[in-house]
Amino acid sequence: MDIAEADGRLLDAAESLFYEHGVQAVGMDRIRAASGVSLKRLYQRFPSKEVLVEAYLRRRDGRWRGALAAYVAARPSVAERPLAVFDWLEEWFGEPDFRGCAFINAYGELGSGSAGVAGAVRDHKAEVLRYLTGLVRAAGVADPGPVAEQLAVLVDGAITTAAVTGAADSARRAREAAAVLLEAAGAAGAAGAA
Amino acid sequence: MDIAEADGRLLDAAESLFYEHGVQAVGMDRIRAASGVSLKRLYQRFPSKEVLVEAYLRRRDGRWRGALAAYVAARPSVAERPLAVFDWLEEWFGEPDFRGCAFINAYGELGSGSAGVAGAVRDHKAEVLRYLTGLVRAAGVADPGPVAEQLAVLVDGAITTAAVTGAADSARRAREAAAVLLEAAGAAGAAGAA
DNA sequence: TACCCTAGAGAACGATCGTTCTCCGCGCCA
DNA sequence: TGGCGCGGAGAACGATCGTTCTCTAGGGTA
Numbered sequence: 001m002d003i004a005e006a007d008g009r010l011l012d013a014a015e016s017l018f019y020e021h022g023v024q025a026v027g028m029d030r031i032r033a034a035s036g037v038s039l040k041r042l043y044q045r046f047p048s049k050e051v052l053v054e055a056y057l058r059r060r061d062g063r064w065r066g067a068l069a070a071y072v073a074a075r076p077s078v079a080e081r082p083l084a085v086f087d088w089l090e091e092w093f094g095e096p097d098f099r100g101c102a103f104i105n106a107y108g109e110l111g112s113g114s115a116g117v118a119g120a121v122r123d124h125k126a127e128v129l130r131y132l133t134g135l136v137r138a139a140g141v142a143d144p145g146p147v148a149e150q151l152a153v154l155v156d157g158a159i160t161t162a163a164v165t166g167a168a169d170s171a172r173r174a175r176e177a178a179a180v181l182l183e184a185a186g187a188a189g190a191a192g193a194a
Numbered sequence: 195m196d197i198a199e200a201d202g203r204l205l206d207a208a209e210s211l212f213y214e215h216g217v218q219a220v221g222m223d224r225i226r227a228a229s230g231v232s233l234k235r236l237y238q239r240f241p242s243k244e245v246l247v248e249a250y251l252r253r254r255d256g257r258w259r260g261a262l263a264a265y266v267a268a269r270p271s272v273a274e275r276p277l278a279v280f281d282w283l284e285e286w287f288g289e290p291d292f293r294g295c296a297f298i299n300a301y302g303e304l305g306s307g308s309a310g311v312a313g314a315v316r317d318h319k320a321e322v323l324r325y326l327t328g329l330v331r332a333a334g335v336a337d338p339g340p341v342a343e344q345l346a347v348l349v350d351g352a353i354t355t356a357a358v359t360g361a362a363d364s365a366r367r368a369r370e371a372a373a374v375l376l377e378a379a380g381a382a383g384a385a386g387a388a
Numbered sequence: 389t390a391c392c393c394t395a396g397a398g399a400a401c402g403a404t405c406g407t408t409c410t411c412c413g414c415g416c417c418a
Numbered sequence: 419t420g421g422c423g424c425g426g427a428g429a430a431c432g433a434t435c436g437t438t439c440t441c442t443a444g445g446g447t448a
Contacts, residue, residue, distance in 0.1 A: 022303050024218040027435060038396050039437085049436065100302055104354050108299030109216050111357075125358050150371040153364055157351025160298050163305075164319050170347055177344040180378045181371055221405060232426045233407085243406065391447085400439070409430070416422085 001037070007045055009035040014056040019102050023053055023109055050114055053106065057120040060102055065127060078138040079188040082151060085135070086175035089158055093168035100163030101156065128152060140188035147185045151178055195231070201239055203229040208250040213296050217247055217303055244308055247300065251314040254296055259321060272332040273382040276345060279329070280369035283352055287362035294357030295350065322346060334382040341379045345372055 001009075013034035017026040028049055032039050046052035071088040072081045092098060099105070107121040129152045136144035136151065154174040161170035195203075207228035211220040222243055226233050240246035265282040266275045286292060293299070301315040323346045330338035330345065352368035 021306055022218075024216075024303070024435095025307060028437080029435090039398085040395065043437070044395095099306060100298075101354075104294075104298065104358070105302030107358055108294055109218070109303045112215055112293060113219060121358055125355070146367060146370070149364070149367045153348060153351035153355050153368050153371070155351065156354045157347035157349065160295075160350045160354060161319070161347050164298070164301055164315055170343070173340065173343045174347050176340070177347070177371065177375055181374055184374045184378075218405095222407080223405085233428085234425065237407070238425095389448100393446090394444090396443085397441090398439100399441095401437085402435100403437105404435075405433080407431085407433105410428090412425105412427090414423105414425090416424100418420090 003045070006035075006037050006041055010037050010042060010045060010052070011056055011059050014052055015060055015102075016097075018053065018056055018106075019060075019099060020097065023106060028052075050116055053110070053114070054116040054120050057103060057106060057117065057124070061120070061124040061127065064102075065124075065131060069131065072135065078135075079140065082132070082135045082139050082182060082187075083175055083178055085132070085151070085155065086158065086171050086178060089155065089162075089174070090168050090171035093159075093162040093171055098162070101159045104156070104160065125152070125156075128155065136182070136185075136187070139182065141182065141185045143185075147181055147187075150181050154178055197239070200229075200231050200235055204231050204236060204239060204246070205250055205253050208246055209254055209296075210291075212247065212250055212300075213254075213293060214291065217300060222246075244310055247304070247308070248310040248314050251297060251300060251311065251318070255314070255318040255321065258296075258318075259325060263325065266329065272329075273334065276326070276329045276333050276376060276381075277369055277372055279326070279345070279349065280352065280365050280372060283349065283356075283368070284362050284365035287353075287356040287365055292356070295353045298350070298354065319346070319350075322349065330376070330379075330381070333376065335376065335379045337379075341375055341381075344375050348372055 010031065013031045017030060017034060028039070028042065031052070032042055035042075042052075046055060068085065068088050071091075072084045075081050075084045103121040103124045106117055111118045111121065129148060132151045132155075133144050133148035136148045141147050154177055158170040158174035162168055204225065207225045208220075211224060211228060222233065222236065225246070226236055229236075236246075240249060262279065262282050265285075266278045269275050269278045297315040297318045300311055305312045305315065323342060326345045326349075327338050327342035330342045335341050348368040348371055352364040355364035356362055
């Protein structure tokens, strides 16, 4: 097993275990068992649990935003794309292992004690906001910043609501709200389109 | 020290420590030290940590909603009250010990492992939604359910955004969004009022 | 064939956790 | 006054944590 594969297996195991059970509830030995990588190699690649947690969050950030962007980009109309974000959320909420936002969960658990984790979470939220701002601008809103911030609030709210209630309809409600906000802000006409 | 005072001191200590550092990062001995209540009494009143955590959440739920309702009820106009929720959030976000939603934090940390905690979190969110529904109805919206759900999403999103960014302006953005949504739903004229 | 470096398996270590137990001193009732 | 029970302080216990160490086996090089 080369280094790249060991890293991948470690991060895969870390992601599924940390996300499902929380960070503190999962010991390093459990990651070793799930990954099949020895403890020695684990500590060679990630010299502490905190480093591994931050690496898990940063890789998940890239993948999560990549999957979202790929889904949204498939919509031909730029006016629909901001709303497509919420369609993607609804699909995500329906997945059986959905358990809320990994970044908010990690921040609530460790944010006050780990600067690295807090930084990864802040970076993720900032990137999402940047991405939403681009979508809103492309949809024809002259001043996209405020609306994008509103959409970001709706995204986070929909995620946490779905996590707690276990139902996916918060995505629908957030989508309807986003449509109203976009229309009020002067976006091109697709607001409200199914 | 009688039982009521011991309970109060234990829950006070649990609330400030659990909320600031997370549940798993705080040991029972630290709660004993902060409360001044002996470990023996602690376990007489709360026979396990999980029971204490759930009691902490349920007491916080009552106080949190009580403080919100008191603030909102001071607004003379029922049409303004749904928006006053976000004014209260903005004040809360500015407090130095603000660290996000205690319920979402606890759920992310323990939700998959503790049915009692998960139930307390779900009950809290359901009560908040019930309260918002009443406010929206009183503001003159004929079908308050969907709008109240949207406001609940905005509330949760504003809280988590404020927690991660450390800035209180997500409350303003959420308030503006709520005003647009209420007006679109046919609420009485105060929407958008400062 | 003899040697060395690496990696794996898992024991070991010190710390800390939730929980229980021991011991002691103080206040109440006869 | 003497005994009794309750509560406080904190040691103790077993488990588990993050991290390191030991031991051993195997493969590449002279």
